[in-house]
Amino acid sequence: MAKKGELEACWSKINYAFPILNGTIFTECTNEEFEDIQEIVINLVFFNVFDNEYENSDMGEDVMCSGCWNDYSDCNCAYIVKVFHDTNRKLMELQLLERLADSQPAVDDIKLCLDKTDLRPTLCKNLQTALETRLLHPGVNTSEILTAYVSTIRTLRHLDPSGVILETVTKPVRNYLRNREDTVRSVVSSLTEDGVGSELAEELAKFAADGEDDLEKEDLWDEWNPDPVDADPKANSSDRKASDIISMLVNVYGSKELFVNEYRTLLADRILGQIVINTEKEIRYLELLKLRFGESQLHFCEVMLKDIYDSKRLNALIHQDNTPDDSQIVCNGKILSAQFWPPFKDESLELPDVIKQLLERYTKCFEALKGNRTLNWIPHLGNVVLEIEIGQKTLDLVVSPFNATLIMHFQDKPEWSLEELHQVMKVPITILRRKITYWQSMGLITEKSADYYVLVDGNDANKSSVATSQVQEMICEDEESESVMASAHDQREGELQVFWSYIVGMLTNLDSLPLDRIHQMLKMFASQAPGTECSIQELRQFLDTKVRTHQLVLQGSMYKLPKT
Amino acid sequence: MAQNINPHYASSSNPAKQNEDTIKLNDNHAVSKRLQKELMELMRCSDKGISAFPESENLFKWIGTIHGPEDTVYEGHKYKLSLEFPNSYPYAPPIVKFVTPCFHPNVDTCGLICLDILKDKWTALYDIRTVLISIQSLLGEPNTLSPLNQQASYLWSNQPAYKKYLDEFYNKNKDS
Numbered sequence: 010m011a012k013k014g015e016l017e018a019c020w021s022k023i024n025y026a027f028p029i030l031n032g033t034i035f036t037e038c039t040n041e042e043f044e045d046i047q048e049i050v051i052n053l054v055f056f057n058v059f060d061n062e063y064e065n066s067d068m069g070e071d072v073m074c075s076g077c078w079n080d081y082s083d084c085n086c087a088y089i090v091k092v093f094h095d096t097n098r099k100l101m102e103l104q105l106l107e108r109l110a111d112s113q114p115a116v117d118d119i120k121l122c123l124d125k126t127d128l129r130p131t132l133c134k135n136l137q138t139a140l141e142t143r144l145l146h147p148g149v150n151t152s153e154i155l156t157a158y159v160s161t162i163r164t165l166r167h168l169d170p171s172g173v174i175l176e177t178v179t180k181p182v183r184n185y186l187r188n189r190e191d192t193v194r195s196v197v198s199s200l201t202e203d204g205v206g207s208e209l210a211e212e213l214a215k216f217a218a219d220g221e222d223d224l225e226k227e228d229l230w231d232e233w234n235p236d237p238v239d240a241d242p243k244a245n246s247s248d249r250k251a252s253d254i255i256s257m258l259v260n261v262y263g264s265k266e267l268f269v270n271e272y273r274t275l276l277a278d279r280i281l282g283q284i285v286i287n288t289e290k291e292i293r294y295l296e297l298l299k300l301r302f303g304e305s306q307l308h309f310c311e312v313m314l315k316d317i318y319d320s321k322r323l324n325a326l327i328h329q330d331n332t333p334d335d336s337q338i339v340c341n342g343k344i345l346s347a348q349f350w351p352p353f354k355d356e357s358l359e360l361p362d363v364i365k366q367l368l369e370r371y372t373k374c375f376e377a378l379k380g381n382r383t384l385n386w387i388p389h390l391g392n393v394v395l396e397i398e399i400g401q402k403t404l405d406l407v408v409s410p411f412n413a414t415l416i417m418h419f420q421d422k423p424e425w426s427l428e429e430l431h432q433v434m435k436v437p438i439t440i441l442r443r444k445i446t447y448w449q450s451m452g453l454i455t456e457k458s459a460d461y462y463v464l465v466d467g468n469d470a471n472k473s474s475v476a477t478s479q480v481q482e483m484i485c486e487d488e489e490s491e492s493v494m495a496s497a498h499d500q501r502e503g504e505l506q507v508f509w510s511y512i513v514g515m516l517t518n519l520d521s522l523p524l525d526r527i528h529q530m531l532k533m534f535a536s537q538a539p540g541t542e543c544s545i546q547e548l549r550q551f552l553d554t555k556v557r558t559h560q561l562v563l564q565g566s567m568y569k570l571p572k573t
Numbered sequence: 574m575a576q577n578i579n580p581h582y583a584s585s586s587n588p589a590k591q592n593e594d595t596i597k598l599n600d601n602h603a604v605s606k607r608l609q610k611e612l613m614e615l616m617r618c619s620d621k622g623i624s625a626f627p628e629s630e631n632l633f634k635w636i637g638t639i640h641g642p643e644d645t646v647y648e649g650h651k652y653k654l655s656l657e658f659p660n661s662y663p664y665a666p667p668i669v670k671f672v673t674p675c676f677h678p679n680v681d682t683c684g685l686i687c688l689d690i691l692k693d694k695w696t697a698l699y700d701i702r703t704v705l706i707s708i709q710s711l712l713g714e715p716n717t718l719s720p721l722n723q724q725a726s727y728l729w730s731n732q733p734a735y736k737k738y739l740d741e742f743y744n745k746n747k748d749s
């Protein structure tokens with residue numbers, strides 16, 4: 010430790026030389042922190058800072074510093090470099106990137122330093138490594154990565170308005186996100202969910218608000234600055250500046266369609282999963298999204314919402330005509346225009362006769378109202394509000410039609426074997442076994458012997474609750490929230506299957522073809538077939554799976570059909 | 574045959590053949606569209622034993638493949654054909670030839686086929702699929718009364734000998 014007098018001298022030197030230190034860093038500190046930092050800086054000044062070329066060169070000589078063009082005696086470069094490193098390190102430690110609001114002063118410091126030094130590459134590299142080690146590994150949730158990505162974009166935007174640092178630093182993040190399966194889903198759901206933590210939703214609303222500023226920007230020509238030297242010369246600088254947070258996220262994939270499709274699936278899930286739908290809220294979001302993605306892309310979603318709106322009216326109309334009768338079951342239909350909805354998962358389910366009659370009556374009413382149109386029921390979608398009375402227990406539940414059907418069968422007959430259930434419900438046994446765990450977990454059904462289930466009487470429910478606690482653990486949490494839509498992956502598979510018949514046709518007649526020829530031919534002849542474009546990489550993957558299953562032979566670079 | 578007349582020409586009341594170029598151009602488009610549709614249909618149905626696909630980017634030249642029909646002497650054989658579509662298709666029949674040499678009473682040594690629907694019996698209602706199916710069934714049921722290949726025609730009545738000769742012929746030529 011240096012002597013006190015020396016310390017003071019040094020400190021005044023720092024103050025004199027580098028007002029930034031006084032100006033910003035320490036203004037936001039508590040007294041304790043102030044002292045801590047003061048000590049750190051002083052130590053560093055003594056032992057490290059001058060440990061560079063400026064210090065080593067002869068101070069007495071009247072030479073100009075190559076950094077600031079001042080005499081060495083007046084040179085601030087060393088301090089600046091020091092402060093830069095110091096703040097930079099703090100930036101990593103304090104996770105400043107993720108909390109711009111708290112770390113604004115530090116970022117301002119770095120910003121000032123950057124102008125005076127050539128440390129941009131170092132900063133970029135450090136930030137990149139920090140992001141990579143902290144975020145880009147399997148242990149982090151996609152939503153967390155996205156949050157960090159968003160705040161990184163904010164912070165770096167502030168640090169470097171030209172967007173060059175941002176582009177460099179976040180490149181690995183973008184590449185990584187591209188490989189995560191649930192990225193699109195996470196982005197879309199955070200775009201549309203409201204409440205705390207949905208920064209993206211705010212961002213979306215903000216975009217709608219300041220959409221009109223574009224004209225003003227045109228007038229700022231006299232404030233133009235050239236791009237920094239490390240900018241990618243191929244990229245357009247105005248693009249870099251203009252892209253906001255949402256478009257940066259969308260650009261991770263480079264395609265709007267993917268996002269719109271995912272939004273459609275999520276919307277469908279949400280609409281079908283809820284009994285009461287807040288159409289107004291959904292329409293508001295849809296309008297916001299329309300501003301961003303364009304009218305035509307979201308036309309399908311518009312129809313979907315209109316379906317729901319119309320169904321509400323129709324239900325009211327039907328109930329008005331039909332006074333509630335003996336059955337006491339109220340049926341509200343959701344009438345979907347199948348053309349505009351994403352494909353549903355294909356599941357079979359035989360509903361109980363009571364329900365079937367009810368639906369038939371509903372269909373009759375619909376036919377009477379709508380002239381020559383009829384309804385095609387999808388039994389496994391929708392919700393059932395159940396009230397179960399068993400012994401002294403009463404349960405109010407909202408369950409899937411599947412579970413409702415299951416428990417309704419137990420109403421008629423308290424004991425069922427899986428095989429019998431399979432007979433009446435027409436559902437594969439494996440699925441039945443999986444679904445029945447829901448009722449086991451509710452303590453209503455127990456497995457008496459293998460594949461043989463009995464209804465638990467209300468009186469001995471207490472006894473069984475111990476046994477069922479184990480079952481509870483084994484149930485997947487997301488059982489009920491499972492998506493009813495066919496996954497994007499399945500859909501794509503189906504689309505590629507269309508290509509497959511073309512590929513077979515091609516190879517039967519033309520013997521063997523290289524990949525690019527197949528791709529070209531498909532583009533020429535199969536483009537009218539449903540399913541959008543297929544990239545050459547995707548095609549290669551698809552063909553490779555076919556090679557693996559011995560449906561194709563790869564010889565050299567030529568694909569062939571195997572000899573039969 | 575009213576069906577074989579392009580309504581474009583038939584309805585044009587102007588005897589001075591109003592500028593043929595535009596008609597041709599329009600037609601060309603219509604023909605490609607029809608061929609594209611036929612291709613889609615063909616890929617969708619994927620009938621057993623017949624198949625065809627455009628040879629290259631040119632939609633007017635196709636390669637077809639026919640497997641010899643079961644329970645005939647041609648069973649197990651595979652023949653390639655070339656199909657060429659005129660600009661007036663489907664009002665004129667496609668020109669179909671065997672590429673793989675085929676020993677058959679109604680096919681000559683150059684691969685030309687004698688089949689009524691490819692000549693005077695053609696109507697616009699036929700398409701590639703029906704043509705290929707017809708040729709496939711022609712293999713099993715030749716018309717020995719108007720042969721292009723006399724030797725095959727004579728030999729046809731003696732099926733075992735025909736089969737023996739045919740197999741030799743096929744094995745010798747299948748890769749050419």
